[in-house]
Amino acid sequence: MREYPLHTIYLSGGSKSNSKTAYAYSIDGALVSRRIHNTASVSTAELMGIFACLFSLTHLSLNNKFLLLTDTLFSLHSLTDLYSTSPLVQRIHLTIHTLNLIGSQITFAWIPSYIGFPEHDAVDYAAKQATLFTQMSNTPEYQLPTIRTIITPFSSKNGTLAGKISP
Secondary structure (H helix, E strand, O other): OOOOOOOEEEEEEEEEEOOEEEEEEEEOOEEEEEEEOOOOOHHHHHHHHHHHHHHHHOOOOOOOEEEEEEOOHHHHHHHOOOOOOOHHHHHHHHHHHHHHHOOOEEEEEEOOOOOOOHHHHHHHHHHHHHOOOOOOOOOHHHHOOOOOOOOOOOEEEOOEEEEEEOO
16 A cells, blocks of 8 residues: 555445345445345445445545555456446446546555454445345445446556556
8 A cells, every 4th residue: 555655545345144245335434334135246245345435436526546445356357357248347347437537546456354454344344234234225326327448457466456447
């Protein structure tokens, strides 16, 4: 994270417990967690957490630099697929494109789970707690149209997957 001193850090995570699935993300220290459909996989929850976080970032001021940390390599690898047929990955691509259009720079980085990073531990805990919610959350932000956009592939550096999304 020392490599990105001008970036604001955001985190996302997903969880599946007792057949219930949820995600959480953190923006400026505020945690948001939502329970999603029980049939969703933990991978879907992780991607939904990334999408929800990115979607929320579109409502912030212009020309920001964001560092989004996640502990799921699967999700980051999914985002490198320029021709993904996954509607969720396509929506993430559209949201990244939107952020680029408003002058924001997004950098994704993978961090290992359970390394004692308190902010990420809080996001993971919030996702786990959201699986205990009695009702699924209403998530209107997922009604966006499906579209593909081009992203710069991620690269591995020092055992950490990181990449920059470029307009």
